[in-house]
Amino acid sequence: MRVLALDYGSARCGCAVSDPTGTLATPIDHIERPGTRKGLVRVADLAREREVERIVVGLPLGLSGHDTDQTRETRAWADKLRERVKPIPVELYDERFTTAIASRSGDTRTSEDSRAAAVLLEDWLALHGGTTGGDIA
Template identity: 90%
Template sequence: MRVLALDYGSARCGCAVSDPTGTLATPIEHIERPGTRKGLVRVADLAREREVGRIVVGLPLGLSGHDTDQTRETRVWADKLRDRVTPIPVELYDERFTTRIASRSGPPAQTRTSEDSRAAAVLLEDWLARHGSERA
């Protein structure tokens, strides 16, 4: 089953998708302004085009583990996405440190846009490692 990971931000949403076996996470093109109607439709279309069986949305908890304004915005957006992609399950997953790890993983010349999708790939790699036995 393919899994789509999303690193939501109001300006752009980083995206990564797994291979069908759920082993590899590959960053793909980001989506601009995902919070708009058009952006949300594009995310839903991407999920269907890639034939994903699950969507994992990075949850930006504060360092203390508590909700922040961005956490609350992400929860609202994930609920809207859930309504658009039913019956594909949408799951929130702690994304603390994924952007920092992603920024260290690529060459310095890479753009911010690729960093968003690399962060989604880091998130997806972690999710796949933790949920490997549950996917089957």
């Protein structure tokens, strides 16, 4: 199953996609200003172009596990995305520490946001092993 992972931020949305077997995660170009109408359309187009069967959006919970302002903004954006990409399922997944891990990779070919999305996707794929998974929302 091909999965698209998104590391949402109001300025940029990092993107990563799995291979068709759901084994490997590859960072791809980020999307500028995903919260705008144009940005949201671009994310939806990307999902269709890549023929993904599931979208995983990183949920930036606070270190305590509670919602923050960014968590609430991400949940609201994911709700808009769900409407835009139906019937592709959109799942929220804890992204704590993905940016810190991605920043240590040293890879400069893709944005740090997309590398964080790849870390998120690798974690999600390891946990779900190609299954459809659930939603922590």
